[in-house]
Amino acid sequence: MVGRRTKTDSHEALPCPIMLRANVRKPMTRHPAILFICLLLILSGASFAAEDNAGEKKEKQHIRLDKDKKTIEIDGRICLDEGPLELFACAEGGKEYESLVSIKGDPWQLHLSLLLLGLKPGGGPEYQGDPTKPFGDTLTIEVQWEQDGKTVRKRAEDLIYDAKRKDTMPHVEWVFVGSKFEKNEEGKNYYVANRDRSIVTVFHDPYTVIDNPLEAGADDTVYLVNKKAIPPKETPVVLIIRPTIKETDDTPENAR
Secondary structure, three states, X not given: OOOOOOOOOOOOOOOOHHHHHHOOOOOOOXXXXXXXXXXXXXXXXXXXXXXXXXXXXXXXXXXXXXXXOOEEEEXXXXXXXXXXXXXXXXXXXXXXXXXXXXXXXXXXHHHHHHHHOOXXXXXXXXXXOXXXXXXXXXXXXEEEEEEOOEEEEEXXXXXXXXXXXXXEOOOXXXXXXXXXXXXXXXXXXXXXXXXXXXXXXXOOOOOOOEXXXXXXXXXXXXXXXXXXXXXXXXXXXXXXXXXXXXOOOOOOHHXX
């Protein structure tokens, strides 16, 4: 695919630094810049959907966090209606030619929302197509849109065709890998997902926010648009992201 990196290439109220520090996983070599995130928030003037003193909504926020329901909703659109996929979703200005969905908003806003839900980023792949298994807290992703006067809601995987299985992509627990911070030419830290605009990848990428946990994520020929399941190109959609619900075993210990 175009522009691939190789192994050799190498908003609710703003949170206080303490909240962020509590939610960022060590080692800090991958997520070193707690103060940088706070500075980024201040410089951006960003906020989540909130009401002003008159009780009227401010300009619509495209990434909406609901702590009570533990969900994140993101506005976007279908940007591809056929062909191979390296990403399920990118941010506007990203690789729309190999992404199914283009979202409004920035990758760091999603990262922050996930932190505010108490989720911890992980890591894994160090280059595109790296077979290393991603690790981190896990998520489910759904897509919702309006069609013929009805609301349609499907799992993200159902919109992706797996060429090896000759079926839809299996339902998975997507992984919050959390991209990386790197230094620019001036020696200043920056959040790489903001540069690449990568949100959810199906082809392993160290700089995405959310990655595919499957081994097939090391092969960029496996995943394609599931043309039978998606709405027309440019259809407005909403991504709905929530932490994976773990099943609990209530069997008494002495009965196991």
